[in-house]
């Protein structure tokens with residue numbers, strides 16, 4: 063009996079590993095690959111009493127560390143209290159080598175979403191409206207990608223920490239929301255907007271951000287694309303623009319997103335966590351996505367971004383912070399006994 067149960071557990075692990083699927087699309091750039099699915103919730107039945115419905119799992123990683131001890135149930139990494147939550151249907155990992163672009167509005171190479179799949183993205187935070195967005199995402203046990211502004215991250219580092227702590231992916235959206243295609247910006251200023259933005263987010267998080275970037279107002283030019291490519295930073299446009307920043311109320315945002323989605327069938331949705339109406343619209347919008355059969359794909363980076371030391375140091379100097387501020391808390395204060 064004990065052996066049989068151990069075998070069953072081993073099968074579950076095997077099924078989970080087999081569930082990891084590669085998606086490749088043809089691309090003129092040989093160094094850019096579509097994201098890799100690392101988890102599929104459906105493929106992971108747990109050996110627990112199944113009398114009541116199993117709630118959607120938040121985030122399931124397939125890793126070598128997942129081991130099944132004979133006789134011990136496989137522990138769920140996290141649980142979701144909402145049995146009818148939108149959840150996360152799959153998690154993809156992006157190899158950002160060469161700076162792949164996502165979002166068909168501008169980048170049409172990597173078509174990795176299948177019908178009814180969406181990616182939730184939020185720009186311009188962290189802001190006092192962000193915790194409300196986080197609360198709604200948590201209630202629906204779902205995950206998003208955030209593109210914070212560097213300056214805002216220096217105003218509200220504790221809010222940005224909450225975003226990362228909730229398991230969302232944190233990229234960047236420049237230092238000061240400058241439009242990088244502006245002829246007024248020199249090459250050095252474009253580089254500074256990009257690098258200082260990432261450095262500010264690292265300073266707020268106490269950890270390296272994901273090498274994910276969204277251009278302010280989706281405005282890019284060849285020089286900025288080349289630079290991001292040279293830094294192996296993925297670029298995000300969108301498929302579904304919510305136009306939340308110019309919507310008069312929550313209802314208009316919901317209507318815009320659902321109308322476009324029902325027409326296009328899938329896509330990366332662009333919203334702003336600093337918009338009050340967006341925070342108000344989100345509970346209903348996520349319910350509508352669930353009711354419409356849409357599934358959320360979570361995008362993560364294969365590796366985090368190494369920020370450039372000169373921009374980290376320049377930021378500390380600008381903010382008149384002591385140099386020690388650039389060190390993560392864990393490297394300053396360590397628990398040696400508890």
Ligand SMILES: [Zn+2]
Nearest residue numbers: 185186278279
């Ligand atoms: Zn923006």
